[in-house]
Amino acid sequence: MSEVQEPEIDKVEPNVLLETQEIGEDEIEKLKGDTVGDTLYSSKWIINILLSISKVFEDGWNEKVEYDLCTLWDMTAEKDIVNFLVDNDFLKIAEFALISSEEPRFTEIILGIIGNMTCEPSVLDILGEKEELLETILRLLSSEDAATLVQILRLLRSALWNIQINPESKWRVNLRNSTFLREVVPFILKSSTNEELLIATTSFLRSSAEIDLSSGKTLLDELFESSSFLPGMLESFEEVFPQDEAPYSPSTLKYLEDWLELFSIVRKGHQIHQEILQEDNLNRTVEILRRILASFIDPWNLYPLDETKASCVHRCAEMILDFRWKGFLRADSTVDIDATVLKIIVSINTAMKEEEEDSKETMGELLKYLVGYWIEVSKISSADEIIKILEINEESVTDHTINLLKSKIPAEKIISIINGLPNK
Numbered sequence: 001m002s003e004v005q006e007p008e009i010d011k012v013e014p015n016v017l018l019e020t021q022e023i024g025e026d027e028i029e030k031l032k033g034d035t036v037g038d039t040l041y042s043s044k045w046i047i048n049i050l051l052s053i054s055k056v057f058e059d060g061w062n063e064k065v066e067y068d069l070c071t072l073w074d075m076t077a078e079k080d081i082v083n084f085l086v087d088n089d090f091l092k093i094a095e096f097a098l099i100s101s102e103e104p105r106f107t108e109i110i111l112g113i114i115g116n117m118t119c120e121p122s123v124l125d126i127l128g129e130k131e132e133l134l135e136t137i138l139r140l141l142s143s144e145d146a147a148t149l150v151q152i153l154r155l156l157r158s159a160l161w162n163i164q165i166n167p168e169s170k171w172r173v174n175l176r177n178s179t180f181l182r183e184v185v186p187f188i189l190k191s192s193t194n195e196e197l198l199i200a201t202t203s204f205l206r207s208s209a210e211i212d213l214s215s216g217k218t219l220l221d222e223l224f225e226s227s228s229f230l231p232g233m234l235e236s237f238e239e240v241f242p243q244d245e246a247p248y249s250p251s252t253l254k255y256l257e258d259w260l261e262l263f264s265i266v267r268k269g270h271q272i273h274q275e276i277l278q279e280d281n282l283n284r285t286v287e288i289l290r291r292i293l294a295s296f297i298d299p300w301n302l303y304p305l306d307e308t309k310a311s312c313v314h315r316c317a318e319m320i321l322d323f324r325w326k327g328f329l330r331a332d333s334t335v336d337i338d339a340t341v342l343k344i345i346v347s348i349n350t351a352m353k354e355e356e357e358d359s360k361e362t363m364g365e366l367l368k369y370l371v372g373y374w375i376e377v378s379k380i381s382s383a384d385e386i387i388k389i390l391e392i393n394e395e396s397v398t399d400h401t402i403n404l405l406k407s408k409i410p411a412e413k414i415i416s417i418i419n420g421l422p423n424k
Contacts, residue, residue: 037080050088053097061103069109076116082123095133104145111151118158128170141184146194153200160207175223182224189232198236199255206258209265229266230275234284247300257308260315282328289316293340304359310366317341317373331385338377338389345370346397375408383416390421
């Protein structure tokens, strides 16, 4: 399985970092006594901000405090600033703020600063040992503020990176013991209508599913009852995935990849198959795969074909074929999907003759898989079923498919298909 990506630093505008050329050498020398590490940020200013955090409960929340804290949030992209905050007890100050705060924006910013700080491995280790602070953060999962929840999930993704490096991490113990995590995350999938929150939740779950434990389970299995995710995953996809977006935005593509990878991992469990076959879950799942594949017929969505797009197409086809093998689907229920795969095959085959060399490897790998998919479909489908698929495609696609199958299935079956096609 792929490794959990290193946590990304969340940058918040405005960025107040001074460029060296903006001030003279004499001024730089004067400032050095007040700067933090190799940065040009003032240590006194930061200390004043830390003091202002404790005064929020006396003086109230206002725009200046918000602006200053957002500036500090942005500054925590710098390692020296992070170390300075650790040395000046920011985590203790943050715990007090999170316990006392009644202002959602205040809570969000404090969590965002902590999230940026945990991009430093040493801070992750320190925070993992602070059980009371972690319990406070995890309790905030019960918040109704979506922005707060997004920051918690971002922080927890950093924790997953820590667990992957060290399976005995205190983070693993804390997350495993959190009732809030176990109950709230599946609830978010089922009930939230906030796109950013659903995207963050799916990303977190995918990352946890990609961490293998010595027990043979994944971290997802250890933290949650993963078979219960199916209804929530279906609900969240239908909430997030746009009906019509051309071309897809990077965030949409990342969500598609995360959702499909998570589903691909979860469906390997035995219990999930029982869930899929319940009520309307199978139809909803197939409709999602149908929509994704159909969207990649459009050149503006498929090209340039990178690994993310290739992964999305691959996973969709893989799951449809798996459902066919398991007997969940009949051939007549996937006619349009199989026809779509053929169109994508022909499109990639044509594009490989025109695209630059650096994209041909990804194209070739996906093309190889999709051709294999179609060969398997042709083996488990009757001649009449294949004819129905070919009938709804253009003649160029049909001709390409016939040539593709000639050496892969019995000659009599090919002849039967050719004779059964109109105008052949």
